[in-house]
Amino acid sequence: MVTLVVLGVLLALGPWVRQPAPDFISEVDTNLYVRLEVDREDLDTIGVYGLSYSGSCSFTTPSGTSGEPQNHSVSSFDYGAEEWHLVQSLEVTESGTYSISCSNTTSEFGVASTDVVESARTRQFMWAMTWIALPTLGLVATVAFAVVTRVRDRRERAAAAARP
Numbered sequence: 001m002v003t004l005v006v007l008g009v010l011l012a013l014g015p016w017v018r019q020p021a022p023d024f025i026s027e028v029d030t031n032l033y034v035r036l037e038v039d040r041e042d043l044d045t046i047g048v049y050g051l052s053y054s055g056s057c058s059f060t061t062p063s064g065t066s067g068e069p070q071n072h073s074v075s076s077f078d079y080g081a082e083e084w085h086l087v088q089s090l091e092v093t094e095s096g097t098y099s100i101s102c103s104n105t106t107s108e109f110g111v112a113s114t115d116v117v118e119s120a121r122t123r124q125f126m127w128a129m130t131w132i133a134l135p136t137l138g139l140v141a142t143v144a145f146a147v148v149t150r151v152r153d154r155r156e157r158a159a160a161a162a163r164p
Helices: 002-013 120-162
Strands: 031-038 045-050 056-060 085-091 096-103 109-113
Touching (some): 031 109, 045 096, 056 085, 085 096
Antiparallel strands (some): 031 096, 045 085, 045 109, 056 096
16 A cells, blocks of 8 residues: 555656756846856856756956856756756856856846756656665565465464364
8 A cells, every 4th residue: 555655656746856946146137247256165167057048158267268168958957946957057267256147038047056967967866766666665565564464364274273
């Protein structure tokens, strides 16, 4: 019975897990312009997330040169209830003030660390393992319970038949 309940819950939720929304370090806007002060200990990759994959962004590094963003095609993950998509990312290589500018009249953008993206595959794998392991464990437990009950009933019947 428990196996059927767990399987029903998993079927209702589906095999896909939604990822948490990025922890935005900027206000979300259609015409996004952000200046980020990055310290040496915060060097990482920052991502630009959008509600769609359209639009363009430009990055300026602290040295005044144009940053080289990595464009991302259709991501296999949606982030949060609003389905944020990683559009571009920029490797932060020097400390100082970075400028990020994005525009698209039909989609909003936000800037966040790419930690959510980096851990998304692990969360997806764990969800898949849960999807497979829980019903399997429930089925094994149900079969074991049925076998133990049947063996015990047979022993009790044999003992009752042996008594006069």
